[in-house]
Amino acid sequence: MRCHYHDLGLCHSCTLIDQPYAQQLAGKVDGVRGLLAAARKDLHDLQWLDPVSGPEAGFRNKAKMVVAGTVAEPTLGILDPVGRGVDLRDCPLYPPAVTAALQQVARFARDLRLLPYDVPKGRGELKHVLLTVSPRNELMLRFVLRSQRQLDRIREHLPVLEAGLPDLRVVSVNVQPEHKAVLEGPTEILLTQQESLLMEVNGIPLHLRPRSFFQTNTHVAAALYRRAAAWADEVAPTEVLDLYCGVGGFALHLAGAGRDVVGVEVSEEAVAAAQRSARELGLPERGPGSARFGAGDATAWGGPSDDDGGVSDPLLQSGSGRLVVVNPPRRGLGEELSGRLENSSATDLIYSSCNAKTMARDLARMPSWLPVEAQLLDMFPHTGHYEVAMRLERR
The missing domain is CATH 3.40.50.150 (Vaccinia Virus protein VP39)
Known part of the structure:
Protein backbone atom coordinates (compact mmCIF):
# COMPACT_ATOMS: atom_id res chain seq x y z
CA MET A 1 0.00 0.00 0.00
CA ARG A 2 1.25 3.47 -0.87
CA CYS A 3 0.43 6.47 1.32
CA HIS A 4 1.33 10.02 0.34
CA TYR A 5 1.12 11.16 3.97
CA HIS A 6 3.85 8.66 4.85
CA ASP A 7 5.90 9.49 1.77
CA LEU A 8 5.85 13.19 2.71
CA GLY A 9 6.81 12.44 6.32
CA LEU A 10 3.51 13.81 7.67
CA CYS A 11 2.34 10.62 9.39
CA HIS A 12 4.36 7.79 10.93
CA SER A 13 1.49 5.71 12.37
CA CYS A 14 1.95 2.81 9.93
CA THR A 15 5.39 1.75 11.15
CA LEU A 16 5.65 -1.29 8.85
CA ILE A 17 4.30 0.26 5.66
CA ASP A 18 7.67 0.19 3.87
CA GLN A 19 7.80 -3.60 4.19
CA PRO A 20 6.04 -5.87 1.67
CA GLU A 56 -4.27 -3.92 2.82
CA ALA A 57 -6.18 -0.65 2.35
CA GLY A 58 -9.66 0.61 3.14
CA PHE A 59 -10.10 -1.84 6.02
CA ARG A 60 -10.61 0.43 9.03
CA ASN A 61 -14.25 0.78 10.06
CA LYS A 62 -13.56 3.61 12.48
CA ALA A 63 -11.79 6.97 12.12
CA LYS A 64 -10.60 8.69 15.30
CA MET A 65 -9.69 12.17 14.13
CA VAL A 66 -8.12 14.94 16.18
CA VAL A 67 -9.59 18.31 15.18
CA ALA A 68 -7.16 21.21 14.92
CA GLY A 69 -6.40 24.09 12.57
CA THR A 70 -8.65 27.13 12.41
CA VAL A 71 -12.37 27.85 12.20
CA ALA A 72 -11.99 28.61 8.50
CA GLU A 73 -9.72 25.62 7.78
CA PRO A 74 -10.17 22.81 10.32
CA THR A 75 -7.93 19.77 10.07
CA LEU A 76 -9.10 16.24 10.84
CA GLY A 77 -6.29 13.82 11.59
CA ILE A 78 -3.38 13.94 14.04
CA LEU A 79 -1.15 16.51 15.71
CA ASP A 80 2.48 17.09 14.83
CA PRO A 81 5.16 17.22 17.57
CA VAL A 82 4.39 20.87 18.38
CA GLY A 83 0.62 20.43 18.47
CA ARG A 84 -0.34 21.61 14.98
CA GLY A 85 -2.96 19.72 13.03
CA VAL A 86 -2.07 17.34 10.20
CA ASP A 87 -5.10 16.64 8.01
CA LEU A 88 -5.53 12.92 7.18
CA ARG A 89 -8.97 12.88 5.58
CA ASP A 90 -7.62 10.95 2.58
CA CYS A 91 -5.83 8.28 4.64
CA PRO A 92 -5.88 5.08 2.53
CA LEU A 93 -6.72 2.96 5.59
CA TYR A 94 -10.30 4.25 5.43
CA PRO A 95 -12.93 2.97 2.98
CA PRO A 96 -14.47 5.44 0.50
CA ALA A 97 -17.61 5.92 2.64
CA VAL A 98 -15.50 7.19 5.55
CA THR A 99 -13.33 9.43 3.37
CA ALA A 100 -16.38 11.05 1.78
CA ALA A 101 -18.08 11.50 5.14
CA LEU A 102 -15.03 13.17 6.68
CA GLN A 103 -15.11 15.78 3.94
CA GLN A 104 -18.75 16.55 4.77
CA VAL A 105 -18.06 16.69 8.50
CA ALA A 106 -15.14 19.10 8.04
CA ARG A 107 -17.36 21.35 5.90
CA PHE A 108 -20.12 21.18 8.55
CA ALA A 109 -17.67 22.19 11.30
CA ARG A 110 -16.40 25.07 9.18
CA ASP A 111 -19.87 26.35 8.30
CA LEU A 112 -20.96 26.26 11.95
CA ARG A 113 -17.67 27.93 12.94
CA LEU A 114 -16.93 25.28 15.54
CA LEU A 115 -13.64 26.39 17.06
CA PRO A 116 -11.06 23.55 16.92
CA TYR A 117 -9.44 22.78 20.25
CA ASP A 118 -5.92 24.16 20.46
CA VAL A 119 -3.93 21.69 22.56
CA PRO A 120 -0.86 23.90 23.20
CA LYS A 121 -3.07 26.80 24.32
CA GLY A 122 -5.75 24.70 26.01
CA ARG A 123 -8.68 26.49 24.42
CA GLY A 124 -11.34 25.82 21.80
CA GLU A 125 -14.41 23.57 21.59
CA LEU A 126 -14.26 20.77 18.99
CA LYS A 127 -11.70 18.17 20.08
CA HIS A 128 -12.33 15.00 18.07
CA VAL A 129 -14.51 13.53 15.37
CA LEU A 130 -15.22 9.80 15.70
CA LEU A 131 -16.77 8.15 12.67
CA THR A 132 -17.78 4.48 12.28
CA VAL A 133 -19.00 2.73 9.13
CA SER A 134 -21.00 -0.50 9.02
CA PRO A 135 -20.81 -3.29 6.40
CA ARG A 136 -23.85 -1.62 4.80
CA ASN A 137 -21.95 1.71 4.60
CA GLU A 138 -24.23 3.24 7.24
CA LEU A 139 -22.54 5.74 9.56
CA MET A 140 -22.30 6.69 13.21
CA LEU A 141 -20.79 10.10 14.00
CA ARG A 142 -19.65 11.45 17.36
CA PHE A 143 -18.51 15.03 18.03
CA VAL A 144 -16.23 15.28 21.07
CA LEU A 145 -16.59 18.78 22.54
CA ARG A 146 -14.99 20.59 25.42
CA SER A 147 -18.40 21.75 26.69
CA GLN A 148 -22.07 21.85 25.71
CA ARG A 149 -21.91 25.44 24.43
CA GLN A 150 -22.25 24.43 20.78
CA LEU A 151 -24.68 21.57 21.39
CA ASP A 152 -27.82 23.47 20.38
CA ARG A 153 -26.22 24.79 17.18
CA ILE A 154 -25.13 21.30 16.14
CA ARG A 155 -28.60 19.95 16.88
CA GLU A 156 -30.27 22.79 14.98
CA HIS A 157 -28.16 22.36 11.85
CA LEU A 158 -27.99 18.55 11.93
CA PRO A 159 -30.56 18.20 9.08
CA VAL A 160 -28.05 19.90 6.77
CA LEU A 161 -25.44 17.29 7.60
CA GLU A 162 -27.96 14.46 7.25
CA ALA A 163 -28.95 15.76 3.82
CA GLY A 164 -25.32 15.60 2.71
CA LEU A 165 -24.83 12.17 4.29
CA PRO A 166 -27.97 10.12 3.60
CA ASP A 167 -26.40 7.03 5.20
CA LEU A 168 -25.86 8.81 8.52
CA ARG A 169 -27.84 6.90 11.14
CA VAL A 170 -26.50 7.83 14.59
CA VAL A 171 -25.12 11.18 15.75
CA SER A 172 -24.09 12.12 19.27
CA VAL A 173 -22.08 14.69 21.18
CA ASN A 174 -19.56 13.56 23.76
CA VAL A 175 -18.36 16.08 26.33
CA GLN A 176 -14.71 15.88 27.41
CA PRO A 177 -13.95 19.03 29.46
CA GLU A 178 -10.49 18.10 30.75
CA HIS A 179 -7.22 19.23 29.21
CA LYS A 180 -5.50 15.87 28.94
CA ALA A 181 -4.87 13.10 26.43
CA VAL A 182 -8.24 11.38 26.82
CA LEU A 183 -10.24 10.62 23.71
CA GLU A 184 -13.72 11.01 25.19
CA GLY A 185 -15.53 12.04 28.35
CA PRO A 186 -18.26 10.50 30.51
CA THR A 187 -21.21 12.45 29.04
CA GLU A 188 -22.84 11.26 25.79
CA ILE A 189 -25.79 13.15 24.30
CA LEU A 190 -27.68 11.41 21.50
CA LEU A 191 -28.94 13.71 18.74
CA THR A 192 -30.77 11.17 16.57
CA GLN A 193 -33.72 8.90 17.17
CA GLN A 194 -31.68 5.85 16.19
CA GLU A 195 -29.30 4.98 19.02
CA SER A 196 -27.16 2.18 17.57
CA LEU A 197 -25.41 1.24 14.34
CA LEU A 198 -26.11 -2.23 12.92
CA MET A 199 -22.84 -4.09 12.35
CA GLU A 200 -23.92 -7.35 10.75
CA VAL A 201 -21.12 -9.91 10.93
CA ASN A 202 -21.48 -13.43 9.53
CA GLY A 203 -25.23 -12.91 9.51
CA ILE A 204 -25.25 -11.98 13.22
CA PRO A 205 -26.83 -8.55 13.98
CA LEU A 206 -24.49 -6.69 16.34
CA HIS A 207 -25.68 -3.29 17.56
CA LEU A 208 -22.96 -0.75 18.20
CA ARG A 209 -23.83 2.17 20.47
CA PRO A 210 -21.67 5.30 20.67
CA ARG A 211 -19.53 4.23 23.62
CA SER A 212 -19.28 0.52 22.79
Missing part, protein backbone atom coordinates in the same frame (compact mmCIF):
# COMPACT_ATOMS: atom_id res chain seq x y z
CA TYR A 21 2.83 -7.08 3.25
CA ALA A 22 3.87 -10.76 3.20
CA GLN A 23 6.99 -9.78 5.16
CA GLN A 24 4.89 -7.82 7.67
CA LEU A 25 2.65 -10.82 8.28
CA ALA A 26 5.51 -13.31 8.61
CA GLY A 27 7.27 -11.01 11.06
CA LYS A 28 4.19 -10.72 13.25
CA VAL A 29 3.72 -14.49 13.32
CA ASP A 30 7.36 -15.10 14.25
CA GLY A 31 7.28 -12.40 16.92
CA VAL A 32 4.12 -13.67 18.58
CA ARG A 33 5.27 -17.30 18.49
CA GLY A 34 8.56 -16.30 20.08
CA LEU A 35 6.91 -14.29 22.86
CA LEU A 36 4.54 -17.10 23.77
CA ALA A 37 7.13 -19.86 23.50
CA ALA A 38 9.36 -17.98 25.93
CA ALA A 39 6.56 -18.01 28.53
CA ARG A 40 5.99 -21.76 28.60
CA LYS A 41 7.97 -24.69 27.23
CA ASP A 42 4.87 -26.55 26.08
CA LEU A 43 4.08 -23.72 23.66
CA HIS A 44 6.93 -24.85 21.41
CA ASP A 45 4.71 -27.71 20.21
CA LEU A 46 1.59 -25.56 19.79
CA GLN A 47 -0.13 -26.05 16.43
CA TRP A 48 -0.36 -22.75 14.57
CA LEU A 49 -3.03 -22.34 11.92
CA ASP A 50 -2.35 -20.22 8.85
CA PRO A 51 -2.57 -16.51 9.67
CA VAL A 52 -5.63 -14.53 8.58
CA SER A 53 -5.26 -11.35 6.60
CA GLY A 54 -7.62 -9.04 4.76
CA PRO A 55 -7.44 -5.99 2.49
CA PHE A 213 -16.10 -1.24 21.65
CA PHE A 214 -15.91 -2.99 18.29
CA GLN A 215 -12.96 -4.49 16.44
CA THR A 216 -11.57 -1.96 13.97
CA ASN A 217 -11.33 -4.41 11.06
CA THR A 218 -14.74 -5.92 10.26
CA HIS A 219 -13.40 -8.39 7.69
CA VAL A 220 -10.84 -9.90 10.07
CA ALA A 221 -13.23 -9.70 13.04
CA ALA A 222 -15.64 -11.90 11.07
CA ALA A 223 -12.85 -14.47 10.63
CA LEU A 224 -12.03 -14.30 14.35
CA TYR A 225 -15.62 -15.08 15.30
CA ARG A 226 -15.79 -17.91 12.77
CA ARG A 227 -12.62 -19.42 14.23
CA ALA A 228 -14.06 -19.31 17.75
CA ALA A 229 -17.30 -20.90 16.52
CA ALA A 230 -15.36 -23.68 14.78
CA TRP A 231 -13.40 -24.39 17.95
CA ALA A 232 -16.62 -24.44 19.98
CA ASP A 233 -18.10 -26.95 17.54
CA GLU A 234 -15.03 -29.16 18.06
CA VAL A 235 -15.31 -29.26 21.85
CA ALA A 236 -19.15 -29.23 21.86
CA PRO A 237 -19.69 -27.49 25.23
CA THR A 238 -23.05 -27.44 26.97
CA GLU A 239 -22.25 -24.12 28.68
CA VAL A 240 -20.31 -21.06 27.50
CA LEU A 241 -19.15 -18.18 29.68
CA ASP A 242 -17.96 -15.17 27.66
CA LEU A 243 -15.99 -12.67 29.77
CA TYR A 244 -15.40 -9.18 28.31
CA CYS A 245 -18.23 -9.97 25.89
CA GLY A 246 -18.72 -6.42 24.56
CA VAL A 247 -21.75 -6.22 22.26
CA GLY A 248 -21.87 -10.02 22.07
CA GLY A 249 -19.64 -10.88 19.11
CA PHE A 250 -18.23 -14.12 20.49
CA ALA A 251 -21.23 -15.10 22.60
CA LEU A 252 -23.78 -14.76 19.80
CA HIS A 253 -21.57 -16.65 17.33
CA LEU A 254 -21.31 -19.49 19.85
CA ALA A 255 -25.00 -19.50 20.79
CA GLY A 256 -27.33 -22.24 19.65
CA ALA A 257 -26.57 -25.95 19.31
CA GLY A 258 -28.20 -26.49 22.69
CA ARG A 259 -25.62 -24.37 24.54
CA ASP A 260 -26.38 -22.15 27.51
CA VAL A 261 -24.39 -18.96 26.83
CA VAL A 262 -23.71 -16.20 29.39
CA GLY A 263 -21.89 -12.98 28.52
CA VAL A 264 -20.38 -10.53 31.01
CA GLU A 265 -19.32 -6.96 30.20
CA VAL A 266 -18.67 -3.89 32.36
CA SER A 267 -20.46 -1.55 29.93
CA GLU A 268 -24.21 -1.51 30.50
CA GLU A 269 -24.61 0.08 27.07
CA ALA A 270 -22.86 -2.88 25.41
CA VAL A 271 -24.90 -5.35 27.46
CA ALA A 272 -28.14 -3.72 26.31
CA ALA A 273 -26.95 -4.00 22.71
CA ALA A 274 -26.10 -7.70 23.13
CA GLN A 275 -29.49 -8.37 24.70
CA ARG A 276 -31.19 -6.72 21.75
CA SER A 277 -29.25 -8.90 19.31
CA ALA A 278 -30.17 -12.04 21.25
CA ARG A 279 -33.85 -11.12 21.06
CA GLU A 280 -33.62 -10.49 17.32
CA LEU A 281 -32.06 -13.93 16.89
CA GLY A 282 -34.90 -15.47 18.88
CA LEU A 283 -32.62 -16.83 21.61
CA PRO A 284 -34.27 -17.55 24.98
CA GLU A 285 -32.71 -16.25 28.21
CA ARG A 286 -32.64 -19.61 30.00
CA GLY A 287 -32.08 -23.24 29.18
CA PRO A 288 -30.47 -25.06 26.24
CA GLY A 289 -29.86 -22.78 23.28
CA SER A 290 -30.14 -19.64 25.41
CA ALA A 291 -28.06 -16.47 25.58
CA ARG A 292 -28.15 -13.94 28.39
CA PHE A 293 -25.93 -11.00 29.27
CA GLY A 294 -25.10 -9.17 32.48
CA ALA A 295 -23.20 -6.02 33.39
CA GLY A 296 -20.25 -6.51 35.70
CA ASP A 297 -16.48 -6.50 36.04
CA ALA A 298 -15.29 -9.60 34.20
CA THR A 299 -12.22 -9.78 36.43
CA ALA A 300 -14.20 -10.18 39.65
CA TRP A 301 -17.65 -11.17 38.44
CA GLY A 302 -19.28 -13.57 40.87
CA GLY A 303 -22.28 -14.71 38.90
CA PRO A 304 -25.92 -14.99 39.99
CA SER A 305 -26.94 -15.41 43.60
CA ASP A 306 -27.17 -19.00 44.79
CA ASP A 307 -30.01 -20.56 46.74
CA ASP A 308 -28.51 -19.54 50.08
CA GLY A 309 -28.47 -15.89 49.15
CA GLY A 310 -24.72 -15.76 48.69
CA VAL A 311 -22.80 -15.20 45.50
CA SER A 312 -21.55 -18.17 43.52
CA ASP A 313 -18.53 -18.16 41.24
CA PRO A 314 -19.53 -19.49 37.80
CA LEU A 315 -15.93 -20.55 37.16
CA LEU A 316 -16.03 -22.87 40.16
CA GLN A 317 -19.45 -24.38 39.60
CA SER A 318 -19.39 -28.09 38.84
CA GLY A 319 -20.24 -29.48 35.45
CA SER A 320 -18.37 -30.89 32.50
CA GLY A 321 -18.49 -29.30 29.10
CA ARG A 322 -17.97 -25.69 30.16
CA LEU A 323 -16.18 -23.41 27.70
CA VAL A 324 -14.86 -20.01 28.80
CA VAL A 325 -14.09 -17.29 26.27
CA VAL A 326 -11.94 -14.32 27.26
CA ASN A 327 -11.10 -11.27 25.16
CA PRO A 328 -9.48 -8.84 27.61
CA PRO A 329 -8.06 -5.37 26.89
CA ARG A 330 -4.34 -4.92 26.28
CA ARG A 331 -3.54 -5.26 29.98
CA GLY A 332 -4.59 -8.92 29.83
CA LEU A 333 -6.46 -11.01 32.37
CA GLY A 334 -4.32 -10.11 35.34
CA GLU A 335 -3.33 -12.23 38.33
CA GLU A 336 -6.80 -12.53 39.89
CA LEU A 337 -8.73 -13.77 36.86
CA SER A 338 -5.83 -15.95 35.68
CA GLY A 339 -5.89 -17.60 39.11
CA ARG A 340 -9.64 -18.14 38.98
CA LEU A 341 -9.36 -19.73 35.55
CA GLU A 342 -6.50 -21.92 36.73
CA ASN A 343 -8.63 -23.24 39.61
CA SER A 344 -11.91 -23.32 37.72
CA SER A 345 -14.04 -26.28 36.71
CA ALA A 346 -14.06 -25.20 33.06
CA THR A 347 -12.89 -27.81 30.58
CA ASP A 348 -12.06 -25.62 27.59
CA LEU A 349 -10.81 -22.07 27.06
CA ILE A 350 -10.61 -19.70 24.09
CA TYR A 351 -8.32 -16.73 24.69
CA SER A 352 -8.34 -13.85 22.19
CA SER A 353 -5.72 -11.16 22.75
CA CYS A 354 -4.35 -8.03 21.11
CA ASN A 355 -1.16 -8.18 23.21
CA ALA A 356 1.00 -11.31 23.18
CA LYS A 357 3.14 -9.97 26.05
CA THR A 358 0.27 -9.90 28.55
CA MET A 359 -1.17 -13.10 27.06
CA ALA A 360 2.16 -14.85 27.70
CA ARG A 361 2.19 -13.59 31.28
CA ASP A 362 -1.35 -14.87 31.84
CA LEU A 363 -0.58 -18.28 30.33
CA ALA A 364 2.41 -18.63 32.65
CA ARG A 365 -0.03 -18.29 35.55
CA MET A 366 -2.27 -21.07 34.19
CA PRO A 367 -0.06 -24.19 33.86
CA SER A 368 -3.00 -26.61 34.03
CA TRP A 369 -4.30 -25.28 30.71
CA LEU A 370 -2.74 -26.98 27.66
CA PRO A 371 -2.57 -24.84 24.49
CA VAL A 372 -3.88 -26.83 21.52
CA GLU A 373 -4.19 -24.48 18.55
CA ALA A 374 -3.52 -20.81 17.84
CA GLN A 375 -3.93 -18.37 14.99
CA LEU A 376 -2.73 -14.85 14.29
CA LEU A 377 -5.30 -12.54 12.72
CA ASP A 378 -3.91 -9.36 11.18
CA MET A 379 -6.44 -6.85 12.42
CA PHE A 380 -4.01 -3.93 11.92
CA PRO A 381 -1.96 -4.15 8.70
CA HIS A 382 1.15 -1.92 8.39
CA THR A 383 1.56 -1.72 12.18
CA GLY A 384 3.04 -3.99 14.82
CA HIS A 385 -0.42 -4.74 16.22
CA TYR A 386 -2.44 -7.92 15.71
CA GLU A 387 -5.00 -10.23 17.29
CA VAL A 388 -4.06 -13.75 18.36
CA ALA A 389 -6.61 -16.43 19.24
CA MET A 390 -5.81 -19.64 21.11
CA ARG A 391 -7.73 -22.75 22.12
CA LEU A 392 -6.68 -24.45 25.35
CA GLU A 393 -7.98 -27.54 27.13
CA ARG A 394 -7.69 -28.80 30.68
CA ARG A 395 -4.81 -31.24 31.16
